Amino acid sequence: MVGYMTLLEAWIYEHFRPFRPHQNMKYTIQLPHVHRWTPHREAGSTVSHLQALREELDRLAFDEVTWDPYRDCCQHHPCHEITFYSGCLKCLDVVEPYHPERVLRQFGRVQTIPLAPLDPVRAVKGVTVDRYKVMYQYLDQIWESWDNHVLSARKRSTLVKCPANCVDGYIQWYENIKQLYIQNPTHRSGFDPRAQDSRFDMQDAEV
Structure with a gap:
């Protein structure tokens, strides 16, 4: 990093x-x-x-x-309207997707099941990790008119009553796409999730 x-x-x-x-x-x-x-x-x-x-x-x-x-x-320090812009952000020649709808809990809102993230237009794998490049389509005109690309009131969801609030079906959706434990294959931590007791109900939390 x-x-x-x-x-x-x-x-x-x-x-x-x-x-x-x-x-x-x-x-x-x-x-x-x-x-x-x-x-x-x-x-x-x-x-x-x-x-x-x-x-x-x-x-x-x-x-x-x-x-x-x-x-x-x-x-x-209230969130500026631009916080709910959904699309690509650009810094010099680096373009990255930005999807606030995938992290609504960070805005104090009930998490919904988001749509699929933006697909890259091209991905190039180099001989080393730092040469792996993912490219997204980006138009300066979109960012210049960012207010036309913010989440609607419906897509922003509703305010939470509990930090773990999510819509019906979200946990089941998340179970299908998550990777609970990610470890470096060369430098493993030795942590074995199968040997651990469950410390909270997945119906009430997201890892």
């Missing part, structure tokens, strides 16, 4: 309580939410350290995940 990781780090701190660093005591609700944490820097993470982090992630229980971390600050 390369690039600007601050937003990803903040997302991890907000959702996964066991990984949080010290809280910034000077933070106020009027500041951008990313200022809430004082990230710690670790030089030269070892393989054993990364393996320990992987195993800790595998052991996370449902109640250790904060599904709606931004609820309290939404009134101070």
Whole structure:
């Protein structure tokens, strides 16, 4: 992974309580939410350290995940209408699909069964992983008129009463497309899901 990781780090701190660093005591609700944490820097993470982090992630229980971390600050920092734009985003020559309808829980809304994501127009596999490229169709005119490509009120769903709320049939749909445990085939964590007791009902949670 390369690039600007601050937003990803903040997302991890907000959702996964066991990984949080010290809280910034000077933070106020009027500041951008990313200022809430004082990230710690670790030089030269070892393989054993990364393996320990992987195993800790595998052991996370449902109640250790904060599904709606931004609820309290939404009134101070409401989502701009552009948040519900659905399509492709472009940065220089990189084009990536953006589908807010697939993560409605992050907006405090009941998760629905989404349509299939955008298909790439071409995918090229290189001799190394970093040369694998997926290309999506992108037109500058679409982004320039983004307000014509936002989710309708119906597709935004309704506000949740509980963070795990989803429409009827969603869990069954998710069961058919999920990969619950993903491990590096070369550097396995040693975690065996079959040896673990079920810690929450899949009808009430999404992994």
